[in-house]
Amino acid sequence: LVVRRHSSMTTRSTPGNDDGSSAAESSENVLPFTLPKRIFDSKAVLKCVDCHAGGEPARVVLSGVPAFPPGCSTALLKRSYMMEHLDHLRKILMLEPRGYPCQNADFIFPPAANDENGNLQYVIAEQNKIYPLMSGHNTICVATALLECGVVPMEEPISKFTLEAPAGPIEITAKCQQGKAQSISFRNAPSFVEHLDIVVNVPHENISVKLDVAYGGMWYAIVDMDQFQLEDSPIKLELDPSYGKQLCRIGEMIKVACREQFPVQHPTEDYPGV
Structure with missing residues (x-):
């Protein structure tokens, strides 16, 4: 949609007719206006x-x-x-x-x-x-x-x-x-391991997950996927797009459970996790 402002009428270009021409409407049907340079009159621009x-x-x-x-x-x-x-x-x-x-x-x-x-x-x-x-x-x-x-x-x-x-x-x-x-x-800034081979219980799935907790600018719960491919694993997961929804759901549950059961705090900065 293109709006053109003229002295006596405003025309609005619309898709062409069969003969290649374009339609024009008078100012009685289309209110004339000028486009502002900016929508908001403010200096707060990011x-x-x-x-x-x-x-x-x-x-x-x-x-x-x-x-x-x-x-x-x-x-x-x-x-x-x-x-x-x-x-x-x-x-x-x-x-x-x-x-x-x-x-x-x-x-x-x-x-x-x-x-x-x-x-x-x-x-x-x-x-x-x-x-x-x-x-x-x-x-x-x-x-x-x-x-x-x-x-x-x-x-x-x-x-x-x-x-x-x-x-x-x-x-x-x-x-x-x-x-x-x-x-x-x-x-990177100094990174370190806080916990190795801890076991986190995920109550909503009735599973226990072995993981590490490490810091590298943020806190991370690091999980070895092999444990979800064992025969006795109650949940089967693979690093494959077809498992994407399950990985997101289980991953969030593991993170919440880890945060509750093994809270961590950066030794020098005000930065809790996971």
């Missing part, structure tokens, strides 16, 4: 780039976040402030109509004034008011967006730079060609 890494989405916010109060100099402090005071931005970007259940958001910030290395900072936000200290696929998306949008100068064939996540500095190595980031690798 400039974003939508990315994905292996199908995992991330919305990288390059600008538009309100200024932080003095003292929020690190990515970790910005994360805490956003959780308490700016969570509405996460909701705007991740809930309908602008987002959807799998969406993530990454907020980019300038380096701290006292950062001699000039490392850009970023805060990661996910659904259910989760703000991870670090996330691999979000970091890959952030690095890609910064390079391909020209925020970080791209050097071919290899670009190297450091970002500051809430978990600490993350060293980025990007293989670049013809203005595109072909692949991203990074050196």
Whole structure:
């Protein structure tokens, strides 16, 4: 639908007639109007780039976040402030109509004034008011967006730079060609295992699952699928798309049961899990 504004009448182009002509309606039938430059008269504009890494989405916010109060100099402090005071931005970007259940958001910030290395900072936000200290696929998306949008100068064939996540500095190595980031690798913040070979009871399925709990920016329950393929296993599962619905359902049940039976807490940061 194309609307044209003229001095005496407004015409509306509609699909052509059989003879190739188009229909026009007078201003008596179509109210004349002018399209606004912007729908909302506000300066609250978030400039974003939508990315994905292996199908995992991330919305990288390059600008538009309100200024932080003095003292929020690190990515970790910005994360805490956003959780308490700016969570509405996460909701705007991740809930309908602008987002959807799998969406993530990454907020980019300038380096701290006292950062001699000039490392850009970023805060990661996910659904259910989760703000991870670090996330691999979000970091890959952030690095890609910064390079391909020209925020970080791209050097071919290899670009190297450091970002500051809430978990600490993350060293980025990007293989670049013809203005595109072909692949991203990074050196993560310190990771560690909290529990090995623990047994979690999943009451709704009447099963017991052996797993490990580890931290790598987020808390993870790591399950060996072989135990679901044994003859005496009450539930049969395989890493196959045909089992996708069952894997999601059982996975969530395992996560909830693990959280209740083996609660964990980061030793130095305010970050519970799983």
